[in-house]
Amino acid sequence: MSYQHAQDNWFAAIVIGFIALAVLVNIIRARMGAQLYIRRIPGLDAIDEAIGRSTELGRPVTMIPGMTAFGVVAVQALTIFKYITKQIARFATPMRLLSGDPTVFAVAQEAIYDAYNEAGRPDLYDADNIRFLSDRQFAFASGVAGLIQRERVAASFMFGEFFAESLIFAETGNMVGAIQIAGTVSFTQVPFFVAACDYTIIGEEFYATSAYLSREPVLLGSLVGQDIAKLLFALTTLGGVVAATIAGTDAPIIKLLGQPGGWDAFWSSVLKGGGQ
Amino acid sequence: MHMLTNLMAQQTIWRLPEESRILFATLIVLGAFVLILGLAPVLQTLPPRGRRAIIVTVTFLAGLFFAAEFFLPVDWTAIFPKDDPKRNFLTPAIQPAQNVLQIIGALALGLGTFGLVRLHLRNAVQRRAQWGYSIVLLVSFVVMATLSILNTLAEKEIVERGPVLKRAFSILFDYTLVQLDAAMFSLIAFYIFSAAYRAFRIRSIEASILMFTAMLVMIGVVPLGAFISYTLLGLPEAGAPEGANFLTQLEHSIGLPKIANWVLTQLNAPAQRAIEFGVGIGGLAMAIRLWLSLERGVT
Numbered sequence: 001m002s003y004q005h006a007q008d009n010w011f012a013a014i015v016i017g018f019i020a021l022a023v024l025v026n027i028i029r030a031r032m033g034a035q036l037y038i039r040r041i042p043g044l045d046a047i048d049e050a051i052g053r054s055t056e057l058g059r060p061v062t063m064i065p066g067m068t069a070f071g072v073v074a075v076q077a078l079t080i081f082k083y084i085t086k087q088i089a090r091f092a093t094p095m096r097l098l099s100g101d102p103t104v105f106a107v108a109q110e111a112i113y114d115a116y117n118e119a120g121r122p123d124l125y126d127a128d129n130i131r132f133l134s135d136r137q138f139a140f141a142s143g144v145a146g147l148i149q150r151e152r153v154a155a156s157f158m159f160g161e162f163f164a165e166s167l168i169f170a171e172t173g174n175m176v177g178a179i180q181i182a183g184t185v186s187f188t189q190v191p192f193f194v195a196a197c198d199y200t201i202i203g204e205e206f207y208a209t210s211a212y213l214s215r216e217p218v219l220l221g222s223l224v225g226q227d228i229a230k231l232l233f234a235l236t237t238l239g240g241v242v243a244a245t246i247a248g249t250d251a252p253i254i255k256l257l258g259q260p261g262g263w264d265a266f267w268s269s270v271l272k273g274g275g276q
Numbered sequence: 277m278h279m280l281t282n283l284m285a286q287q288t289i290w291r292l293p294e295e296s297r298i299l300f301a302t303l304i305v306l307g308a309f310v311l312i313l314g315l316a317p318v319l320q321t322l323p324p325r326g327r328r329a330i331i332v333t334v335t336f337l338a339g340l341f342f343a344a345e346f347f348l349p350v351d352w353t354a355i356f357p358k359d360d361p362k363r364n365f366l367t368p369a370i371q372p373a374q375n376v377l378q379i380i381g382a383l384a385l386g387l388g389t390f391g392l393v394r395l396h397l398r399n400a401v402q403r404r405a406q407w408g409y410s411i412v413l414l415v416s417f418v419v420m421a422t423l424s425i426l427n428t429l430a431e432k433e434i435v436e437r438g439p440v441l442k443r444a445f446s447i448l449f450d451y452t453l454v455q456l457d458a459a460m461f462s463l464i465a466f467y468i469f470s471a472a473y474r475a476f477r478i479r480s481i482e483a484s485i486l487m488f489t490a491m492l493v494m495i496g497v498v499p500l501g502a503f504i505s506y507t508l509l510g511l512p513e514a515g516a517p518e519g520a521n522f523l524t525q526l527e528h529s530i531g532l533p534k535i536a537n538w539v540l541t542q543l544n545a546p547a548q549r550a551i552e553f554g555v556g557i558g559g560l561a562m563a564i565r566l567w568l569s570l571e572r573g574v575t
Contacts, residue, residue: 003367006347013347016560023561027570070381072562075571102388103381109391128395132388136453138460150406164464171467185555187548195471203551207558218570222561229557 010263011256018232023225030221038220043181043199044212050155050179051087059154060094062178064144064169067137068160070103073185077160078108079210080183082115084157089119096147097130100140105132141165145172158182158197159206162189170196183209204230332569339567345370393417420448489539496536505531 006013030036054061063084065077081097088095097112099105109130116125133143145168148156156173158166158180166182166189173180174196182193183201193200201209204226211219240257247253256266319327345366352359359365392413399410427445430437476487495501506513516528529538565571 002362003370004346005350005364007350019557019560020564023564024568027565072559072566075566076562079571099388102384102386105388105391106384127391128398130391131395132392135385135388136457138457139453142456142460164461167464167467167471168460171471185559187551187555190551191475192468192471195475196467204554204558206555207562216572218565218572222565222570226554226557226561229561230554233553233557 009256011266015232015236019225019229022228022232023222026223026225026228027218027221030217030224034221036217036220036224038208038212038215038223041201041205041208041212043183043201043205044209046179046181046199047084047157047213048087050157050181051084051091051093053179054088054154055091055093057154058094060096060151061088061155061157062144062148062153062173063095063097064156064158065097065099065101065104065108065160066158066162066165066169066184067100067135067140068104069101070107073161073206074101074104074107076207076210077183078104078111080159080213081108081157082111083210083213085112085115086119089116089121089124092121092124095129096151096153098140098144098147099130099132100135100137102132102135105130137163137165141168144169148172148176148178152176153178156180158184158193159201159209160184162186162193167192167196173197328569335569336567339563341366341369341373343567420453423448492532493536493539496532496534496539501532501536505533 006016026036051061061084063081065074065081068074068077085095097108099108109127112130113122113125116122134140144165147153148169149172153173153176156169156178158169159182162169162184163186166184166186170180170182170193180197181199181201182197183206184190184193185203185206187203190200190202207226208223210216211223236257240254243251243257244254252266252269256263319330322330345364348364348366350364350367351361352364353361396410396413398404399407400414404410423441423445426435426441427437429435430441472490475483476490477483495504502513505511511531512528513531514528516525520528529535562571
């Protein structure tokens with residue numbers, strides 16, 4: 001099996017290094033007390049409203065990380081669920097966390113236990129509320145849909161990576177009248193969530209969630225670093241369009257920007273004094 | 277150096293020797309168990325700060341392995357002439373590292389299954405609400421697990437696959453589980469219909485644009501679009517000839533299939549790529565925070 005390496009295109013490796021540097025520098029800035037601005041995200045403001053509604057109705061809140069395998073997406077999703085659980089613990093609102101991945105389930109148990117502890121209500125923690133249903137996609141989907149229907153949940157939070165089952169969750173929640181907030185990195189599922197949920201967190205907003213909710217300097221700094229990286233991408237795209245228009249798509253500079261081996265082609269053309 | 281060169285050339289640094297593979301594998305598994313069983317009490321007795329230091333170090337070293345594998349040059353033939361120039365000395369260790377992750381996942385599956393069975397056993401024993409469903413789940417679980425294990429053993433020719441086992445497994449897997457999966461999947465069609473109805477209700481200018489564009493794309497990608505454009509309206513199906521004037525080019529470009537394709541490739545794809553860029557950068561930033569243990573969410 002072949003794997004990608006920095007040597008395939010050093011330009012891409014340099015970009016990765018730049019993004020890492022931008023993130024780390026801004027984390028240090030934030031830790032030193034720099035005031036960093038973060039724009040309003042309505043979907044996240046609605047989390048407290050959804051919890052309040054569940055509390056008033058006395059019906060459970062569901063948290064669904066989907067079939068997300070354990071990784072950065074799962075960690076981000078569980079960070080959000082931990083925040084939601086802390087809010088829930090204040091009002092003793094019932095909750096269910098439904099996972100389709102056993103590793104995520106194991107970590108979720110610890111995270112939710114920590115959340116109840118940090119909220120000062122360890123007595124409310126019930127291991128049975130964090131459930132692994134199945135690692136088969138549609139068995140998991142039917143399990144979630146059944147639970148939403150039977151328990152008439154009042155709020156449903158779906159954060160993580162979703163596939164074809166996303167619409168089953170969202171439409172079932174819609175049918176029982178739950179407030180639904182979804183956030184996903186799976187852009188193919190975004191239209192389904194937009195159509196069926198009250199609020200949808202799209203793409204990079206998903207990674208901004210923990211910074212937005214906690215206002216921790218490390219996370220805010222990281223977010224500013226991400227914005228600088230996006231600016232770099234925008235400028236590279238713009239530069240690439242101009243360069244491709246002027247020099248053509250086979251020019252070494254264009255290969256440098258996007259093709260494996262482009263680095264070698266670019267430098268050999270530079271050393272030869274232009275041309276290809 | 278010569279031995280190292282030979283080992284690298286044979287790719288045996290990260291692979292078990294063929295002739296004693298079972299012995300080595302057994303020793304590694306036993307060693308891992310001893311390490312885990314020995315490490316767990318040590319970690320429990322350590323103060324939180326000490327425990328955290330160990331976790332931070334292990335996380336950093338594990339992340340460093342993958343980063344080093346990516347950034348190190350692949351061609352080391354100048355130093356090790358027999359080495360494969362398409363990989364560096366860490367590359368062969370990627371697969372074993374992924375195997376370790378799979379093993380951890382398999383252990384977690386046991387935990388998940390234990391939690392599921394415990395919950396439903398409690399439901400059944402304490403006669404909680406709808407405990408009948410828990411009985412169904414437990415019976416299905418035991419029967420399916422037993423038949424699956426027997427079927428796997430039969431595939432490995434450890435037990436004989438009799439007609440009863442063959443038939444029972446086929447009934448449960450092919451004629452029940454697969455069909456239930458298909459039934460759930462087919463529900464999506466109805467859900468799409470109801471979700472689309474809500475999304476396309478004309479309530480604002482944006483919703484109107486969305487609906488109009490969706491209609492164009494939907495008609496454009498099915499044969500009806502081609503029939504309307506090229507048969508009913510008589511628009512040219514082929515591309516415009518080179519050097520054609522603007523009106524001719526326009527005439528060759530306004531067939532519904534071409535408009536649908538343009539919307540998908542020129543409007544939809546760039547927007548999706550922009551989202552992907554944001555997601556990629558966000559994921560990278562999150563990975564850096566996790567690697568350096570700066571993320572305090574669930575870690």
